[in-house]
Amino acid sequence: MFAFDFNDVVLQYLKDQKKTVHIGTIDHSYPHCWRCDTPLIYRAISAWYVAVEKIRDKMVANNLKTNWTPESIKE
Numbered sequence: 001m002f003a004f005d006f007n008d009v010v011l012q013y014l015k016d017q018k019k020t021v022h023i024g025t026i027d028h029s030y031p032h033c034w035r036c037d038t039p040l041i042y043r044a045i046s047a048w049y050v051a052v053e054k055i056r057d058k059m060v061a062n063n064l065k066t067n068w069t070p071e072s073i074k075e
Contacts, residue, residue, distance in 0.1 A: 003041045 001009075014020045031040040052059070068074040 003043075004039075 011020075011023060015023075032038065033040060063074065066074070
């Protein structure tokens with residue numbers, strides 16, 4: 001379902017649950033694609049983050065063992 005169409009579903013659910021105090025619209029600028037002029041929709045996604053500083057020395061040591069092609073990208 002397109003994200004903006006889902007707004008109506010959520011609003012109706014909140015109304016049915018009597019969880020709304022006020023529903024209104026706020027107009028604001030929204031980022032759009034410079035090529036096709038469609039709205040850019042940001043969404044939260046799960047992500048993994050690695051504390052690289054903690055494993056830096058091990059990564060550098062393993063990097064030296066790796067067979068890089070071309071050799072110049074090793075450094």
